[in-house]
Amino acid sequence: MQANTIQNRPIIEVKELSKTYPGRVEALRNVNLSIPRGQLTTLLGPSGCGKTTLLKIIAGLLNKTEGNVFINGQPVNGPGPERAFVFQDFALLPWCTVLRNVAFGLELRGVPGKQRNEIAMKYIDEVGLTGFEKAYPYELSGGMRQRVGLARALAVDAEILLMDEPFASVDEQTRRKFQEDLLNLLKIEKKTVVFVTHSIEEAVYVSDQVALLGPRPGRIMRVINTRLDHAENVEDIRRDQRYLNLVEDLWQILRQYLI
Amino acid sequence: MSKYKPKTKTGLFKRIAWRVLSLVLVFGLWEFAGRKPISIIFPTFTSTMVALMNLLIDGTLLSAYAVTLVPLAIGVALVGFLGIVFGILMGLYRSFEWLTLPVFIIVQSAPMAALIPLITFLYGIGLGAKVLAVVLMAAPVIVLNSYRGIRNANPTLIQMGRSFLASRTQEIFKIILPDASGMIFAGLRLGVAAGFIGVILAELLITPTGIGDLITYYRALALYPQMFASIFSIVLFASVVVSALQRLEGILFRRQQCTS
Numbered sequence A: 001m002q003a004n005t006i007q008n009r010p011i012i013e014v015k016e017l018s019k020t021y022p023g024r025v026e027a028l029r030n031v032n033l034s035i036p037r038g039q040l041t042t043l044l045g046p047s048g049c050g051k052t053t054l055l056k057i058i059a060g061l062l063n064k065t066e067g068n069v070f071i072n073g074q075p076v077n078g079p080g081p082e083r084a085f086v087f088q089d090f091a092l093l094p095w096c097t098v099l100r101n102v103a104f105g106l107e108l109r110g111v112p113g114k115q116r117n118e119i120a121m122k123y124i125d126e127v128g129l130t131g132f133e134k135a136y137p138y139e140l141s142g143g144m145r146q147r148v149g150l151a152r153a154l155a156v157d158a159e160i161l162l163m164d165e166p167f168a169s170v171d172e173q174t175r176r177k178f179q180e181d182l183l184n185l186l187k188i189e190k191k192t193v194v195f196v197t198h199s200i201e202e203a204v205y206v207s208d209q210v211a212l213l214g215p216r217p218g219r220i221m222r223v224i225n226t227r228l229d230h231a232e233n234v235e236d237i238r239r240d241q242r243y244l245n246l247v248e249d250l251w252q253i254l255r256q257y258l259i
Numbered sequence B: 001m002s003k004y005k006p007k008t009k010t011g012l013f014k015r016i017a018w019r020v021l022s023l024v025l026v027f028g029l030w031e032f033a034g035r036k037p038i039s040i041i042f043p044t045f046t047s048t049m050v051a052l053m054n055l056l057i058d059g060t061l062l063s064a065y066a067v068t069l070v071p072l073a074i075g076v077a078l079v080g081f082l083g084i085v086f087g088i089l090m091g092l093y094r095s096f097e098w099l100t101l102p103v104f105i106i107v108q109s110a111p112m113a114a115l116i117p118l119i120t121f122l123y124g125i126g127l128g129a130k131v132l133a134v135v136l137m138a139a140p141v142i143v144l145n146s147y148r149g150i151r152n153a154n155p156t157l158i159q160m161g162r163s164f165l166a167s168r169t170q171e172i173f174k175i176i177l178p179d180a181s182g183m184i185f186a187g188l189r190l191g192v193a194a195g196f197i198g199v200i201l202a203e204l205l206i207t208p209t210g211i212g213d214l215i216t217y218y219r220a221l222a223l224y225p226q227m228f229a230s231i232f233s234i235v236l237f238a239s240v241v242v243s244a245l246q247r248l249e250g251i252l253f254r255r256q257q258c259t260s
Ligand SMILES: Nc1ncnc2c1ncn2[C@@H]1O[C@H](COP(=O)(O)OP(=O)(O)O)[C@@H](O)[C@H]1O
Pocket: A021, A022, A023, A025, A026, A027, A045, A046, A047, A048, A049, A050, A051, A052, A053, A054, A216
């Protein structure tokens, strides 16, 4: 009975959250948002609307000004083991190999060397970087670096993956391939994902629901269910009429808030 | 891998050619000015080189350097260790910075060389005074570079560490210090260059020993080719040491420089 209520409850709840940066930049105003367990929720909005701010507050990396964030019912006071972050600019240690970068979260947790390398190798394989474990970040393309960032986040086995525009610094073809791979990966790894993007196509392509943020100060304008049936072939989604309609619908909604 | 190598073979050849050309030009001008002559004390390039050869062969230079390098090595080792530790602490702990940064900003902008004659009053004319001269010259850049390296450690990497639950100790040893190491080493290189100036000034201004003694001695005897040869040797020696350190730095911290 009790287990059941926990399962049905949103894994992340954001309640009346506001954030004002020093210097009176009001980044978020009264944000309310529920993020269901096991789904991919996208925060979509124009640049500067506070998406990163919201994600980093959920991650416990930034302090809120008002309101609260709950993870599994517990208020957030800082980073935690049930959350892992994927950074927009990758945040890889340039002096470490791919292997050590992927294992870095485990290294910080004191997992012994042999064990953490085994785990890291598994995820290096999952993100498609087999053979590159001895390479250094400067030897990799942007897309490959972000795969390292993703593998590092997966390796710590967190329930929640927080991804801040993970494909923004990656070229178009690589990005499409990466989006497909991400969807395939998430079929294996059951995760709750909060995904930040400013691309409508990307939002519709990857997510189960999209939270639209309006221009500064960031507020949640609408939450839209965009669940396409991902169970089939991820390569077919872009030709799916429902996908095309949703992209157009979202654009019609977003354009009202522009100007 | 090979495509990451910055220079091709012909590029390297070109660079060497340009360097040789610029050296030929400078030495040619020197020879010309010496022959003209622009001043009776100014020797030609060739006579300076002949004197340099002789000083090398009869061991004069060697024994002079054996003396000069002692305070330099002691001073650089001292300030290299203590200065780096000091700079790192300043970078890591606000309270420490607050205490010491004003001193260092003053020290950095004041002409330290002007203090060297004062050392004599306080520390006499022995080895200690010369070591102190090296320390005075080298410390500001070593400390400030270490401090800046720590302060400018990539904030995204620090945030990454926090998101993966790094303790403060882990943050310092696994992220901040490795990230700052390139800048700290660069400070050490600049410190060695400044230390050379310190030790030569000390040998000229405090008591003549080593290479400073040679310069003073040949000037007194009006043996200008020998005097210029001594000066030339110290310039050459310092540039060789400092560029070797720079080369080493490039090899050690190549990875840091390539990605953010
Ligand atoms: N550290 C900061 N100090 C002051 N203002 C900030 C800071 N970080 C972000 N901002 C401002 O807050 C707003 C939201 O930023 P951000 O969350 O990065 O937006 P997004 O990720 O949607 O592009 C922007 O206007 C930005 O200029």
